[in-house]
Amino acid sequence: MIPRDLFEPTEAASEERFWLALAAAEAEVSRADERLAADPHRTGVQRRLDVKEGCAIAWSAGALVSFEALALHDQELDVTLPDADLRAAHRTLLLRRRASRLSLDALLEPAALAGFIDRRRERPPSPLPVARPASAGVGEAIRAATDQIQAVRTDEDDQALAAWLGLARAWLSPPLPLLVGAALALESWRALTPLGRREDLADLVVNAALRSRRRVRALELPLALGRRRLTTSGDRRPFAPTLQDRLAWHLRSFAAAAREACDEQAALSLARQVCERRLAAHRRASKAPAALAALLDQPVVTAESLARAVGLTPHGARLLLRRLGASVTEISGRSRFRVWRLAGG
Structure with a gap:
């Protein structure tokens, strides 16, 4: 009889997949940023990536918005009356541009992300205190992150958002590798869902962290486009029991987003x-x-x-x-x- 645990993921295998995905993501992001920084027409490349990112965000919400329709609507050249899906995709495009001009500290304010979706409410509570992974290694930080995410017990959007902001502020700070912290921030957003299924809002914080820590100079990563590329190629988001496997998927999506940028530039x-x-x-x-x-x-x-x-x-x-x-x-x-x-x- 074949042992049952032969086909079950082991901790060593999960760790290997995680480190391989991290190495690939680091290399692809660096390569894409260098190519766009050296391109004299990088503004046009980034505009095309932004439009494709808006279409990918609409796709993740179950809507189909064409590249042509969104690009024409963005330039106020519509030939037909825009529908609700097109207007929603354009709002995400405008949010992306607005967030690209803000610092990480500004986006980590409790009212910033909520204000992006016009949620009129009282001032949300301050972020919950979270221990910073100052001296812990990557493995220890990932194990601690599991407990920190599970410790958030609330059904209130404001409380969940405050908790996520505190976690993101800790994970996106040195000495934890930035891409690991970004993957943790996206995975915790999926677990806590502070503002519904608006994962594109967490993407804004991740891109702001990449800029603030000078990980990228000329690149705004199309993260939703990378997730769509993985999903359509058969690498769907895993519901794995180990956090390392879920983080490895996010790291693969970072690499896919960087490859999209390289393909567009080429x-x-x-x-x-x-x-x-x-x-x-x-x-x-x-x-x-x-x-x-x-x-x-x-x-x-x-x-x-x-x-x-x-x-x-x-x-x-x-x-x-x-x-x-x-x-x-x-x-x-x-x-x-x-x-x-x-x-x-």
């Missing part, structure tokens, strides 16, 4: 190089370089928006788009109110 860079070679012999007074700059800066363009950007008529803008070749793709499939984007961008 595709946009390739499309730019193809267009620049095609325009190598353009006239000095040509508007084609300005049109390419507008395509690099914005996720999508219409003939009217491109005409305003380069100072042409809409017909002249359409001729310019045709001159740029196959790297510019028409994505709307309509004969009117057409939309273009750089291929792969």
